[in-house]
Amino acid sequence: MNHNPTLTRRVALQAGGAGGLAVIAALMSSAPAHAAGATPTAQSLEPIITDLGPAVVQFSLMSSVTIGDTVYIGSRNVEPARIVALHLPTGRVIGMTEIGTGHSLQAMAADPTGRYVYAGVLQKAGGPQPNLYRWDVTTLGTPAEAIGRIGDRDVRAVAVSPDGRLYAVGSGAGTPALWEYDPVTGQVANLGTPDPAATGARAVAATETTVFFGGGTLFGGGAARAGLFAYDRAGGASRDITPAEMLNDPSIRELAVIGGKLVVGSAASTAQSKVAVMDLDDLTSYSIATSIGKTAKKFAMIGDTVYFANEGTILSYSPASGVVAPVEFDGPAVAEVWGLDSGGGTLVATSSYGFVLQIDPVAGTSVVTDLAAAGAPAAAQAAMGVAAGLGSVFVGGSGTVAHHRLAGGPVEYLRAPGEAKDAIVVGGVLLTGQYSSEGIWRYDPRDGRPITKVAEFPGEQNRPHDVCWDDVHGLALVGVQSDTVGGGSLWTYDPQTEQSKLFTNPIDATQYVRAVVSREGVAYLGGGLQNADGPGTVVAFDPVTGEELWRTAPLPGSGIAALAVRGRHLYGLTRRGGFFVIDLTRRTVVHTADHSSLSSGYAAMVTNRGVVYAVSDTDLFRFDPTTFAATVVVPDINGSWYSGSHITNDEQGRLYTMRGRNLVQIDDRPRS
Structure with missing residues (x-):
């Protein structure tokens, strides 16, 4: 996650008149929150850590199968993973079992007798563990059993x-x-x-x-x-x-x-x-x-008509006529559908938004059952991206963005398709990079409007990784990966004009853009491949014209994980824990180090209070601005991230990241 932009003159002007003064007043008057009992001093070197509670809490799903009048639904992005049994006639959850390994259940099927539900698990990298399970649904009180791998x-x-x-x-x-x-x-x-x-x-x-x-x-x-x-x-x-x-x-x-x-x-x-x-x-x-659309999945049949889902709609296909058409019904938008079955002329669809729809495709009517209201257990999820500003912290989840207000109150959940992989807050407005193929979304907590899509890009450019702000050109910059054709792109979005641009493969045809930062109107792009290996290319890029200015590979052999800028220096971490510093005025590498004991995989970096911080799967650390030596600030932070660590800051210089499945605020004041 890239750092929260400071309030530039452009942002103040965009806020407009009294609104702009209100924004400035909020920035100047907002005081940091401290952990209970903490008494910071000007000389304190210990970080003040405030636990803001679970980052994203919901019942999220990734699969389902229907047997008779009961839908069995597999969870997503929680540990332990679980299956719940929803009884359609009563609209109540009548059973649940936990799965011993993995974080999500994408695969489910019923055996022909209707006795067993089989489930397959998505797992983190690690040793051999069972990833196939079977639940005897004739006795819902009996736990699912591991059957192999x-x-x-x-x-x-x-x-x-x-x-x-x-x-x-x-x-x-x-x-x-x-x-x-x-x-x-x-x-x-x-x-x-x-x-x-x-x-x-x-x-x-x-x-x-x-x-x-x-x-x-x-x-x-x-x-x-x-x-x-x-x-x-x-x-x-x-x-x-x-x-x-x-x-x-x-x-x-x-x-x-x-x-x-x-x-x-x-x-x-x-x-x-x-x-x-x-x-x-x-x-x-x-x-x-x-x-x-780009996807055809989850098939059911009524008569001679095939029903299925794309990225956000239920469709019908008549083989006789060759016509594919949306199914019209009176229910809500379904977003991503993770299960579709049929029986008695009715479709049963499970939505990533956490509800089950029973649809009569002929009458165009539907019945909606909210799973949380029906008794499905909500749980803290692993997080996607995090962004902060003007008293708000936003955390991306599956099909939602959690809005935490530092002043207190309940967490608000913004329903949005896919996942906010990364985001920034500019003048109090949230801008997200939304997976998969959902483009850039915008939310202003002050105008009362829902989160909405403001920029769309070609569907193959589907996986945003990093979002940053270019305060010279007033642009949101998003680094993107293409899962299907390789390479990636740079997205740009101007909130003032609402114009967007796409630059495909700005590094090369195989490297996606894992990291992006901006300095004096130049975007610095860090390249990666699907695995940890790679050229590790850094490209200086003009985000307005699309012109490459220069490139280098400071630590070839490993893809870039994260970038940050402090003054004339570009800091970078690779996916194997290599660390480098480039003098941007001379375009030369002035420092390298091996920090693999602190960081491996998808780390993140942010410049805050004149110091560059980094967070990995395990630790939060900072770099000395003169010697570039690394110092651990919070050991064993062990943030629960779904697709790589993130860190951000607000206007007061407070850091935000995950510790376990909880959102934490860190007030660190290194001795100058």
Whole structure:
């Protein structure tokens, strides 16, 4: 997370008249909050740490499956992960089980008898742990049991064949394999890698004779394209059955065997996604249509009509007519749908906003059940980004932004699709970089309006990493990664004119923009790759013209994790803990060091009170402005971040980051 911008003359003018004076008065009069019992002095070197409580608390979900009149819903971004059972007729949660490992459940399926719900886990990097679970839902008081592990770290999809065998696919361990669990023997077996070019797999379906495997490029670019393979359960061989119309899409996103057909959805990038219905008896015979949006997933069927979801809408597809259209109904926006089932002419959809919808697609009516109100347990999540200013601190979560007011009061939750991966506060206004492919969103707590999208960019530029403020040009700058085509981009947004620009691959075709900072109207971009290796390129870039000014690779071999500017010096950390300082006037590296004992992976940096601070997964530390030596300020901070550490500050020079799952304010006054 980049630092909160100081109040520039431009921002004061934008505030306008009496409003501008009010902004200045608020900045001048706001006093720092201190921990109970703390008595800071001018000579104190101990940081004052104020615990502001859990950063983001909600019930967030990532999967579901319906058996009869009960929906089983898998949680997202909480530990322990859990499954809740929602009884639709009463609208109440009637059961819950906790999962022993992992933080999210993206994959769920029911066995043919309706007795078991199977779940696959997303995990952090670490040692071998179970990532496949089974819950006997005929006895909801019995906990789910671990049944084994697939070799891929993250389970992305599971399916059960008619004879009760579980098939699973995932990502996180190189080329993804097809895995099988036999409930008779209790063994998990590797059935091979149907698609040797794939970097991940998110789709699997099974019949009595065949398992269908959907792979492609997943998270970070690459050469692989969509691949659909049929694995012969008797012979053990796989054959490529990818529809020609999907070959240029990045990956197969979803598979389902419904009504004697194989339904296929792709994930798209520069074009629209596709949906196909294939004849199981003759897989060369299929109907296919270009869909709406970049994703086609979560299939259900009523009669001859296929229903599915894209990034924020439920769609219908008629194979007979070839028409794809939005489903019109009287309910709220669904955002991302993580489960879709059908029964008795009704669709059951689970929304990332934390509710379940029962939709009659013919009548256009719906019933909404809020999961928290129904009894689903809310819990503190790992955080995304954090931003602070004018008495507010904002923390990104899954489908929400938590608004903490330093003056006190309950936390307000701003409903927004996707995730606020990073953000800044400019003159009291929040600007977020919103994943996935959601662009830049804006929220002003003083005008009473909801958070809204203010800038949109091409869908393949989908993963914002870092947001900073260019006070010379009055621009928000956002560093971005493209998961599907590789490389990345720089987004710019001018809040005054509401104009935005996109600069694609400003570093090169493979490095995304992990970090961005600004000094005197020049943007400094730090490049990275999906893994920790990489050129580690830093590019000086004009954010108005798109002109590259110069570049260097101060510590080649590792991608850039974070950048910060202090005076004429550009500080940087790599993902392997390398530290460098560049003299921007001479364009030379003047200092390097190994801080891998303090930092590895996605660290973050901020300049505050004339000193550069950094936070890693473990520690908060600062650098001496003269010697560049590192000093630990808060050891073992161990912030719970979903996709890399963040840190920010406010106008009074107070720092904000995570300690565990709680938001903390840190008032550090190093001896000058």
